[in-house]
């Protein structure tokens with residue numbers, strides 16, 4: 001390449017950079033969010049609130065319809081807010097990717113589940129990127145937010161987008177930014193959770209940092225997409241392994257007749273070098289049970305076996321069985337067999353005060369109870385119906401009088417624990433929800 005060609009390449013790149021960064025700064029950048037779920041919708045609303053014109057793209061027609069009618073289907077996003085930004089023409093939704101042609105930025109927030117074999121399922125990212133590539137144009141910022149293995153942005157996303165003729169770092173700015181949203185958390189939300197972002201090139205990082213700084217309070221740039229991808233996996237692997245340790249200690253304590261909750265509470269009084277994690281009925285949700293396996297899959301390819309992850313996965317996976325044993329033993333102590341007994345589950349969401357049942361341990365526990373011939377009912381103020389093993393269950397208002405045992409799987413604040421202890425015949429508490437109540441009816445994890 002001669003010097004004139006090099007100069008014109010640089011001019012071209014800097015022109016796109018200047019144009020895009022100006023649009024971001026003066027809020028004329030047209031923002032796109034692909035995947036309007038738990039992550040994408042709050043992000044879209046945040047930018048609409050800041051005055052940007054935001055377009056959400058989702059394949060589910062029902063979500064697109066609801067947004068365009070000003071209705072929220074995500075618990076942490078009030079309908080009143082969606083209604084306001086839609087009425088102000090700051091937010092609209094579409095099911096068709098042709099709108100990408102009009103956009104300046106795109107955040108990709110599509111699912112990243114595991115296949116049955118525990119391998120990453122990249123099909124949602126690939127399909128979203130292929131659709132984006134059809135309408136991509138020079139001068140765009142594309143940020144992947146879906147949790148994934150290190151290398152995804154560079155090895156998988158970049159080639160799909162570059163096939164369309166754009167060049168990353170020159171006329172397309174590509175980043176990865178891990179999403180840390182914690183549904184149901186009253187203190188931390190999309191706006192005030194610090195946002196890590198890493199770009200394919202320094203210019204990409206700069207544009208990504210500028211973009212997030214417009215709507216979010218604290219942005220932390222890192223030097224590459226791989227670092228940003230690894231940050232998320234470290235965070236979630238850290239939680240998964242420490243929960244695994246807490247679960248193993250709970251199993252040990254149970255055998256030794258020690259109250260594990262009291263042990264953790266006392267250990268947590270140490271002002272340094274200890275951070276409490278709690279045992280429970282098993283891992284749940286879209287992140288902690290899944291993300292570490294993205295890392296172990298990738299690290300296997302790099303010749304490193306992720307032994308901590310495999311071990312914690314094994315221990316955490318045993319917890320629903322441990323809970324079933326607790327239920328069975330508690331019933332046996334009252335000379336009742338599990339088969340034919342009526343077991344009432346309190347809480348089926350994967351954590352307190354949310355409506356999400358994805359990967360919830362309650363599903364495994366209900367399945368195991370069905371397998372062992374128990375009659376199962378449940379209560380959950382956030383989950384009115386539940387389909388499991390081909391059976392449609394409807395949430396009950398309280399513990400039915402016929403229940404032989406109530407099992408607290410999710411410690412929703414709305415449950416009336418005092419009445420529960422008064423009325424139930426037997427209670428297995430997997431969350432220490434009854435820590436301040438003493439009764440012979442209570443069996444703790």
Ligand SMILES: NC(=O)c1ccc[n+]([C@@H]2O[C@H](COP(=O)([O-])OP(=O)(O)OC[C@H]3O[C@@H](n4cnc5c(N)ncnc54)[C@H](O)[C@@H]3O)[C@@H](O)[C@H]2O)c1
Nearest residue numbers: 035036037038039058059060109110111112128146147179
């Ligand atoms: N939910 C959380 O608490 C959380 C927290 C941190 C990170 N994450 C990560 O963020 C990502 C998204 O998670 P989520 O909980 O928002 O998922 P979600 O299922 O709530 O939302 C994803 C949305 O993407 C849509 N979608 C799927 N394929 C699409 C496509 N090709 N084009 C357009 N839309 C498509 C779906 O219809 C759905 O509405 C995942 O990688 C997840 O691991 C989630």
